[in-house]
Amino acid sequence: MTYTIILNSPEETEVLAATLADLLEPGDLLTLEGDLGAGKTTFTKGLAKGLEIQRMVNSPTFTILKQYSGRLELNHFDVYRLENSDEDIGFDEFFSSEAVSVVEWARFIEDYLPKERLEITINRQSEQGRKLTLHPIGRRYEKICRELNL
């Protein structure tokens, strides 16, 4: 089962992500796929707002991981730079922690990802418009998608 949502602006992306954040529990894992400029960081900023994180959430491309504290802890990964690499920076430990994890360009670390997760794909429809596809794997994530009432 997949869910599709059309979003007309970056603001709508942020609002949807913040709504999703309300449904998250410790240890949840979201993966984000989408081309450069699709809005993966925008989505994560919305999610962080929903998690009541006050600090500036900006691109973790350079350091691969940035960590934040709010209602829940958030691990924001961008593994863009792990393409052509099989480095394990200790993913297991991060994914089994109490923090919510968001992974941009998750396919570059496929081998280290737990099976159960919420896969989110952002596709560019127009300059502002995006199509968001949610693919829940596992009961926990199917429940989140149902609760989103899409």
Added chain:
Amino acid sequence: MNKDIYILGIETSCDETAASVVKNGTEIISNVVASQIESHKRFGGVVPEIASRHHVEQITLVIEEALQLANMEPHRLDAVAVTEGPGLVGALLIGVNAAKAFAFAHQLPLVGVHHIAGHIYANRLEQEMEFPLLALVISGGHTELIYMKEHGDFTVIGETRDDAAGEAYDKVARTLNLPYPGGPHIDRLAHAADKAVTFPRIWLEEGSYDFSFSGLKSSVLNYMHNAAQRGEEVAPAHVAAGFQNSVVEVVTGKTMRAAEEYEVRQVIAAGGVAANKGLRHSLEAAFKAKGIPFYIPSLPLCTDNAAMIAAAGTIMYEKGLYGTMAMNGRPGMPLMSWI
């Protein structure tokens, strides 16, 4: 006359393995940098796995060389300063552990330095700092405006809300099929361009000192995308020039406005993107016109190095801000004042 202070600096937060001996926080005795840019070129970016392995291979050699060039016996050192964060976790760990081992073996104090504080203090190796001071730190991982009332006092008054400037440069360079690192190639193309595409200037809300480069990156991608759909040829130089013009205008504008509002006595730029010719010329011209002293360290001190870590570490050492053997690499370390 106070005794001279000699600090060994170690830096491994990204792709340079570096060690340096600095005297009194102002004088470089030795400065050794082993860069990995060559080995990252074929992947179009830093590969952290390779970065960590290179650091492991290089770190003891680099430290030994720094000590040898400085003709410095470990027992004559006063402390070891190391980049504690932010950076790549695997890379930071190697520097931190080398520093801990060295400090423990030679019974020296250990000082953990924030990478950005290091970039700012690089300036002190060439030019004494004058406060209040404004620092523009602009690199692959950072774009920040930092106000300093005095040594060790940092207030971040603006930062990027999305991509760092250098990251935007690398990503735009990648879409233009330019080699890594992309910044110098865009700079060079922009310099030689006879025309520039007009891209938006992202100023954000009035009065904000924050930056945003993601929207500019998207504009460039949209431009390329639209041209491809119409089957038009894109002139990479025109795109490079348009992109660079937008970055330079916004960065210069915000830095200038902050310098005036905070009435600083000195403005310094630091970080790899500070080496960009277009940005450098624009900042120099703007501050010259306003009569505000403006400095950019020479290129080897703009990019990552360990002398800057030793320079910042010297002041922390003087303040007695020592770390413990429990020190760890902190990938997301925030910039905090030392006071």
